[in-house]
Amino acid sequence: MHELSITKSIVDQVQARMGDAQIRRMQVEIGKLSGIVPDSVQFCFETVVVGTTLEGAVLEVVEPFGSAHCHDCGADFPTDEVLPLCRCGSADIQVLGGRELRIREVEVVECARPADAHP
Amino acid sequence: MCATCGCSPLTELVDPEQYGGHGHGHGHGVDGHEHGHEHDHGVPVPRTVTLEEAVLAKNDELAVDNRVWLAERGILALNVMSSPGSGKTTLLERTIRDLGLDVPVSVIEGDQETPLDADRIKSTGAPVIQINTGSGCHLDAPMVGRALTTLDPPQGSVVFIENVGNLVCPALFDLGEAGRVVIMSVTEGADKPLKYPHMFRTADLMLVNKVDLLPYVDFDVDACVAAARRASPDVEVISVSATRGDGLADWYTWLREHLG
Numbered sequence A: 001m002h003e004l005s006i007t008k009s010i011v012d013q014v015q016a017r018m019g020d021a022q023i024r025r026m027q028v029e030i031g032k033l034s035g036i037v038p039d040s041v042q043f044c045f046e047t048v049v050v051g052t053t054l055e056g057a058v059l060e061v062v063e064p065f066g067s068a069h070c071h072d073c074g075a076d077f078p079t080d081e082v083l084p085l086c087r088c089g090s091a092d093i094q095v096l097g098g099r100e101l102r103i104r105e106v107e108v109v110e111c112a113r114p115a116d117a118h119p
Numbered sequence B: 001m002c003a004t005c006g007c008s009p010l011t012e013l014v015d016p017e018q019y020g021g022h023g024h025g026h027g028h029g030v031d032g033h034e035h036g037h038e039h040d041h042g043v044p045v046p047r048t049v050t051l052e053e054a055v056l057a058k059n060d061e062l063a064v065d066n067r068v069w070l071a072e073r074g075i076l077a078l079n080v081m082s083s084p085g086s087g088k089t090t091l092l093e094r095t096i097r098d099l100g101l102d103v104p105v106s107v108i109e110g111d112q113e114t115p116l117d118a119d120r121i122k123s124t125g126a127p128v129i130q131i132n133t134g135s136g137c138h139l140d141a142p143m144v145g146r147a148l149t150t151l152d153p154p155q156g157s158v159v160f161i162e163n164v165g166n167l168v169c170p171a172l173f174d175l176g177e178a179g180r181v182v183i184m185s186v187t188e189g190a191d192k193p194l195k196y197p198h199m200f201r202t203a204d205l206m207l208v209n210k211v212d213l214l215p216y217v218d219f220d221v222d223a224c225v226a227a228a229r230r231a232s233p234d235v236e237v238i239s240v241s242a243t244r245g246d247g248l249a250d251w252y253t254w255l256r257e258h259l260g
Helices: A002-018 A038-048 B057-072 B088-099 B116-122 B141-151 B197-201 B211-216 B221-231 B248-259
Strands: A023-030 A058-062 A066-070 A076-079 A093-096 A101-110 B045-054 B076-082 B105-111 B128-132 B158-162 B179-185 B205-209 B236-239
Touching: A002 A023, A002 A038, A002 A101, A002 B045, A002 B057, A023 A038, A038 A058, B045 B057, B057 B076, B057 B141, B076 B088, B076 B248, B088 B105, B088 B116, B088 B158, B088 B248, B105 B116, B105 B141, B116 B128, B128 B141, B141 B158, B197 B221, B205 B221, B221 B236, B236 B248
Parallel strands: A023 A058, B076 B158, B076 B179, B105 B128, B105 B158, B179 B205, B205 B236
Antiparallel strands: A023 A101, A066 A076, A066 A093, A101 B045
8 A cells, every 4th residue: 555655755745844833734636647545645644644743634635637638539538547538439548647646735823923032 | 832822723714914923912802811911923823835745756856866876887777567476586587597697687676575585586696685665565766775775786787676566556656767567477367457557557568477378378468468558558568488488588688678
């Protein structure tokens, strides 16, 4: 199950970028054709974040479709299949996109009080 | 969380532009408590930080490092992948013995447990490193980088990276290889390239192994090749039997051509 190491990578990368900031929401993009199962990432996330600055954070997953172009009939259509077939029956399809695997953004909550303010 | 008043981070979302950075008095009177102090904070400020960072960026960077390291030494590294039991180790044993001293070969063996495959390769005389991934289901670029440093293969040699037997996870991890060799055996279903398209989509060469068993199994080689070419239109295909020797000359020619 590669989702476990993928999820660890996500958490490690966010910690490396955000330091000690407490994360309360993060949004990742997992394309429909990426070979990653979002539900598995959600499942692993709850375990992987324990004891980290992401503990308790909400994980939002956005799942972009791929876009397919049929070389035979010229049709363009969205697809969630790695090897799609065109409605015209052709398998000569070029697929673009849908393989995204990216951390889009995180939301941190910061107290605006300066670090050197009186206690 | 603010150490002074314990403003919870779990407050309602507010616009950071509206609240961030300006000084004002503590405004908690509305919910019934006063602090009696003034400082430069108010509502905890949620801030959205755009990262737009590829999740496998670290692996991919290390894979590039491996690729450069290998290219500098003129080493051909091949990522060999298949289901468990397709004959990866048998093919490598035979290949090492047949190529002999003509082409120096080293092997990085990936398995969840045991040094059994490394022991088989070692018996051929080729240098080998076993990586046991434990619960891991694939090799990644840092594992291979460490193994390459330890192996220190000679200039102009071949390094076979025998990945964990698995048609799913290894497909997603670039190791820095020059090419991907996927092995299918005729005891598997000919439709496997359609069922595991991520693996076959990135294959440079498909070896159809165990063809000596074709008289005994219901396996349509042409259908398998057609399926593989749907996933990867330019994939090369060689039918072999690692035990009987069919097709191995073509496989060695392919290797020599890619070694350059």
